[in-house]
Amino acid sequence: MPTTIDTSFLATMPANVAVQFFDRVTASPESEAFRFPRGEAWESVTWKQAGDKVEALAAGLIALGVQPEQRVGIASGTRYEWILADLAIMCAAGATTTVYPTTNAEDTTYILGDSESQVVFAEDDEQVAKLTAHRAELPHVSKVVTFDGKPDGDWVISLDDLAELGDKLLAEQPDVVRTTSAAIAPDQLATLIYTSGTTGRPKGVRLRHSSWVYEGEAIRAQGILSESDLEFRWLPMAHSFGKVLMSTQMACGFAAAIDGRVDKIVDNLGVVKPTFMGAAPRIFEKAYGRIVTMQAAEGGAKEKIFNNAFKVGLQVEKLKLEGKSVPLPLKLQHGLFDKLVFSKVRERFGGNVRFFISGSAALNRDIAEWFGAAGITVLEGYGLTETSAGSFVNHPDANKFGTVGPVFPGSEVKLGDNDEVMIKGPGVMDGYHNLPEETAKTLTADGWLHTGDKGALDADGHLVITGRIKExxxxxxxxxxxxxxxxxxxxxxxxxxxxxxxxxxxxxxxxxxxxxxxxxxxxxxxxxxxxxxxxxxxxxxxxxxxxxxxxxxxxxxxxxxxxxxxxxxxxxxxxxxxxxxxxxxxxxxxxxxxxxxxxxxxxxxx
Missing domain, CATH: 3.30.300.30 (ANL, C-terminal domain)
Structure with missing residues (x-):
């Protein structure tokens, strides 16, 4: 990895997320963009097909009267329709407000009310019911668009109904969406993400179009991913980690298989066979625990071979990290264990994984090294909703266990009082929605964000997070x-x-x-x-x-x-x-x- 990455991309970034999306549609019209489950099978769509659908839905939102920066909510799990809705909102110059499907009716009402959302995409009847029960508290919501729920012919319409509205408008004004998209300023509000937070009421984080574009372009500039990659995406799209993967996909052009059902992750990895996936540490901890306990249950010779394999694998990884050569006897042993043990571990994850990206909480170093010994690289990264998710990430060719990697090109990091990690750059939020005092506590006058995390920087500029200061x-x-x-x-x-x-x-x-x-x-x-x-x-x-x-x-x-x-x-x-x-x-x-x-x-x- 080069010690410095060219930051000239900052001057040539697309003006906004809508332009970034349509640029990708133009650059890769016939390439696969998304695949998603329909029953037991998987369907696939090209960038052109996704672009046509997004354009119709965006026109539908414009027909419903959505104005620039007006908020539109999405209350749904991660699925292809979530992606379509989010892109349509931003192509219509609106701003996506995210709601987890597990959010209770009271908090859902608070988020949609505080954001003054005008339209809400609701996944199914369960999500629609939360809105219907609190309709009097949501005076701004003029329409609910449901993915799987039952339309009522009035307040609740289907996704197809919205696309039909859009098609009518496009027949009269064919350029309406492209013209609207082109007029979006880089600093316009793109997303309002309410942090689930570990304390108090959720706070709405205001993130600009330029922040999301920057995130994707900064990862592309680092050369970690390319058009030939295939991502499996299960992470909540209501979370900034899921959103940053979408920005990265548009910047790099790879295909993504989308299915947010957590209980299906392992099965899906075997079917999709991705080259990479983003995940929270709990997924790696569960996979590690499952494999280790299954092997222990086998007992006897198989358990002994398994344990010896990892002993050798960790020795080899340690030598490689220290830049030392692996002695021939150890290399031969490692080759044998790779066939007997490690290849089977990799196969559980589809067999094609180049790396996983771990974020949203600290990953234990021993677990990361255990995966590394099996030939599965886990790159730890770090960021907050307040920094549009990604601010640091390790690189496949310079992965330092126990660190979250160097800061993204174009961003800066410093340690403040009590070694608090502070970040400045294009990904940093505008502030908290309707909370000027909270914003003033978190953002300095000259743009540095207080993360609340304690950290240290090593000689290579890799950040080590040592914990939440409050914890x-x-x-x-x-x-x-x-x-x-x-x-x-x-x-x-x-x-x-x-x-x-x-x-x-x-x-x-x-x-x-x-x-x-x-x-x-x-x-x-x-x-x-x-x-x-x-x-x-x-x-x-x-x-x-x-x-x-x-x-x-x-x-x-x-x-x-x-x-x-x-x-x-x-x-x-x-x-x-x-x-x-x-x-x-x-x-x-x-x-x-x-x-x-x-x-x-x-x-x-x-």
């Missing part, structure tokens, strides 16, 4: 503890772990709340004479308590004395998005978990 706590002995670092270590040590939350503010020792992965525990129960028993019965059994004790002791052997976990409790349920204990991007809402389990935590200190 650092001090024990009564005066020692600082960074919970995320300990929590990710436990997930690398214990393949059955789902969540591990460390507490200890003002106390003389640390405690932890633990949840175990329900899927992994089904397998464990079958192997340990507890098949058919409930999750709660299994995790509260003496055998599981003994197993967890062993893993906590192993974790403690890797920690400083003041960080060690003296007491812990396995909760009788896993954390979920539905319970409000996880954000839709799978981050733990620590304060919610703490409130819900205050009695349990206090008992650990009794």
């Amino acid at each position: 650092l706590f001090k024990t009564s002995g005066g020692k600082y503890v960074a919970p995320p670092a300990i929590e990710s270590k436990f997930k690398a040590v214990c393949p059955y772990a789902s969540q591990f939350m460390v507490f200890g503010e003002g106390h003389n020792y640390c405690v932890a709340l633990i949840t175990l992965d329900p899927d992994a525990m089904v397998g464990w129960a079958e192997e340990n004479g507890m098949a058919g028993k409930s999750y709660t019965e299994v995790v509260q059994s003496d055998a599981v308590q003994k197993m967890v004790t062993d893993y906590v002791e192993e974790l403690n052997s890797h920690l400083n004395r003041w960080e060690t976990i003296k007491k812990w409790k396995v909760l009788d349920h896993d954390l979920t998005i539905e319970s409000g204990e996880l954000t839709p991007s799978m981050k733990v809402k620590r304060n919610v978990v703490q409130q819900n389990n205050q009695d349990v935590i206090e008992a650990l200190y009794a």
